[in-house]
Amino acid sequence: xxxxxxxxxxxxxxxxxxxxxxxxxxxxxxxxxxxxxxxxxxxxxxxxxxxxxxxxxxxxxxxxxxxxxxxxxxxxxxxxxxxxxxxxxxxxxxxxxxxxxxxxxxxxxxxxxxxxxxxxxxxxxxxxxxxxxxxxxxxxxxxxxxxxxxxxxxxxxxxxxxxxxxxxxxxxxxxxxxxxxxxxxxxxxxxxxxxxxxxxxxxxxxxxxxxxxxxxxxxxxxxxxxxxxxxxxxxxxxxxxxxxxxxxxxxxxxxxxxxxxxxxxxxxxxxxxxxxxxx
Amino acid sequence: xxxxxxxxxxxxxxxxxxxxxxxxxxxxxxxxxxxxxxxxxxxxxxxxxxxxxxxxxxxxxxxxxxxxxxxxxxxxxxxxxxxxxxxxxxxxxxxxxxxxxxxxxxxxxxxxxxxxxxxxxxxxxxxxxxxxxxxxxxxxxxxxxxxxxxxxxxxxxxxxxxxxxxxxxxxxxxxxxxxxxxxxxxxxxxxxxxxxxxxxxxxxxxxxxxxxxxxxxxxxxxxxxxxxxxxxxxxxxxxxxxxxxxxxxxxxxxxxxxxxxxxxxxxxxxxxxxxxxxxxxxxxxxxxxxxxx
Numbered sequence: 001x002x003x004x005x006x007x008x009x010x011x012x013x014x015x016x017x018x019x020x021x022x023x024x025x026x027x028x029x030x031x032x033x034x035x036x037x038x039x040x041x042x043x044x045x046x047x048x049x050x051x052x053x054x055x056x057x058x059x060x061x062x063x064x065x066x067x068x069x070x071x072x073x074x075x076x077x078x079x080x081x082x083x084x085x086x087x088x089x090x091x092x093x094x095x096x097x098x099x100x101x102x103x104x105x106x107x108x109x110x111x112x113x114x115x116x117x118x119x120x121x122x123x124x125x126x127x128x129x130x131x132x133x134x135x136x137x138x139x140x141x142x143x144x145x146x147x148x149x150x151x152x153x154x155x156x157x158x159x160x161x162x163x164x165x166x167x168x169x170x171x172x173x174x175x176x177x178x179x180x181x182x183x184x185x186x187x188x189x190x191x192x193x194x195x196x197x198x199x200x201x202x203x204x205x206x207x208x209x210x211x212x213x214x215x216x217x218x219x220x221x222x223x224x225x226x227x228x229x230x231x232x233x234x235x236x237x238x239x240x241x242x243x244x245x246x247x248x249x250x251x252x253x254x255x256x257x258x259x260x261x262x263x264x265x266x267x268x269x270x271x272x273x274x275x276x277x278x279x
Numbered sequence: 280x281x282x283x284x285x286x287x288x289x290x291x292x293x294x295x296x297x298x299x300x301x302x303x304x305x306x307x308x309x310x311x312x313x314x315x316x317x318x319x320x321x322x323x324x325x326x327x328x329x330x331x332x333x334x335x336x337x338x339x340x341x342x343x344x345x346x347x348x349x350x351x352x353x354x355x356x357x358x359x360x361x362x363x364x365x366x367x368x369x370x371x372x373x374x375x376x377x378x379x380x381x382x383x384x385x386x387x388x389x390x391x392x393x394x395x396x397x398x399x400x401x402x403x404x405x406x407x408x409x410x411x412x413x414x415x416x417x418x419x420x421x422x423x424x425x426x427x428x429x430x431x432x433x434x435x436x437x438x439x440x441x442x443x444x445x446x447x448x449x450x451x452x453x454x455x456x457x458x459x460x461x462x463x464x465x466x467x468x469x470x471x472x473x474x475x476x477x478x479x480x481x482x483x484x485x486x487x488x489x490x491x492x493x494x495x496x497x498x499x500x501x502x503x504x505x506x507x508x509x510x511x512x513x514x515x516x517x518x519x520x521x522x523x524x525x526x527x528x529x530x531x532x533x534x535x536x537x538x539x540x541x542x543x544x545x546x547x548x549x550x551x552x553x554x555x556x557x558x559x560x561x562x563x564x565x566x567x568x569x570x571x572x
Contacts, residue, residue: 082538086534089493090530093530097511100524221365230365230369234365
């Protein structure tokens with residue numbers, strides 16, 4: 001079987017398209033690279049959606065944590081404390097058990113004129129349940145970053161805004177928020193990288209890989225168990241993740257340049273990659 | 280445990296739980312918390328030693344040693360998360376068995392990798408096939424500890440390397456002006472002063488280390504996650520203490536355990552920072568001096 005044939009068979013295996021049976025004996029390098037790469041689809045899916053939805057929630061959380069009102073501040077503080085203070089691994093386990101315990105309900109609702117039937121059963125599946133956990137987790141971590149940046153906004157900027165008569169929502173939108181983003185962006189880039197790395201935990205916690213549709217590490221583990229040779233699949237995963245990390249750095253670097261476009265080139269904060277391994 | 284526990288099915292709720300939470304399996308569960316603490320107690324100093332070695336090597340005037348130190352830090356930090364844990368335990372296991380194999384069975388002719396098998400001679404099996412269960416468990420535990428130490432050693436090394444560079448250069452120049460040798464400067468001036476700069480980074484690594492302990496479960500150790508799954512699963516009436524699926528509540532317990540653990544660590548580390556700031560050439564140290572006079 002040629003390598004092209006393998007890519008056709010297994011390229012989209014992780015989302016259920018193509019050959020159903022995984023290779024069992026005589027595993028070639030091409031099969032390993034293709035299947036692990038197909039597993040990366042899940043990593044990108046989880047990372048991208050959790051990050052893009054989590055961004056808005058984390059800004060809201062950071063605002064809530066900085067709020068002077070006790071009733072708004074406390075819930076945000078507790079949310080951040082719970083998700084940052086406990087291991088993601090335990091969070092996955094707990095969420096899965098909680099979702100399994102939920103009664104089986106079907107909810108029908110209309111979205112943009114299309115009838116959608118949502119079931120609580122979906123929460124016990126990785127594509128929704130794990131995404132929800134990752135969303136909450138990254139929101140908590142990012143909220144702490146944004147909160148720190150929010151408190152670090154230079155007083156002079158706000159005084160200048162006051163002097164110009166810019167107040168309330170307009171001051172937030174024009175002055176506070178852009179400066180917060182500028183200050184927080186290097187740390188937020190690291191958070192994005194950790195989040196993508198953390199997606200590798202999904203199928204190693206309780207969420208079962210439905211019909212062996214797993215992520216990159218799931219397939220790497222499968223191959224390592226089959227061939228008893230960890231020296232091929234794990235470096236492949238590592239290379240895929242390094243490539244993914246580089247992509248994130250390029251994208252976030254472009255955003256960073258855009259945020260700091262008014263500053264002279266030497267004064268722009270630089271992105272530094274500081275990996276954090278486990279959350 | 281208690282005298283009234285002979286027939287749990289007749290007991291009231293309070294007594295039932297008192298008996299349930301003190302049965303034999305639960306004591307194993309409580310003991311597995313000790314496994315977590317043991318892992319932390321062994322790993323933290325080992326990782327710190329690894330990190331110290333790596334950071335010292337990265338500053339060495341000898342080029343190959345510098346490469347070794349920097350390469351170790353960069354390699355382990357660059358490779359993503361749990362892949363390293365899964366990878367390293369197998370690699371260590373195979374490495375140990377392979378090296379014993381080459382020593383004890385020099386005239387073994389068959390290849391070691393036979394298709395899907397890793398074959399070494401019987402004398403090289405680690406731990407030996409007839410060893411009791413506890414030897415296997417201890418062996419696995421120390422493989423895990425070593426893996427943790429390697430991974431977190433790289434993180435400590437990175438922090439300590441940065442801390443060594445943060446010590447003001449004037450301090451080192453003064454030491455040199457007093458005629459101290461490189462070694463004396465390192466041990467008497469650099470090392471005592473670097474801890475205050477290293478502490479924020481090291482406390483971060485400590486927090487991450489705490490939160491990495493549930494991964495022991497993936498390495499096949501009977502840790503708290505293993506027991507929480509085991510005990511929480513539903514029990515039919517064939518068992519002495521029948522109950523439905525309680526895994527959620529067990530994991531909730533673990534969550535609370537980790538939350539309180541990280542909280543206590545935060546408080547202790549804040550105190551330590553305060554203590555170490557005494558007499559240092561930093562803003563916090565200046566504040567302490569001013570408060571004292």
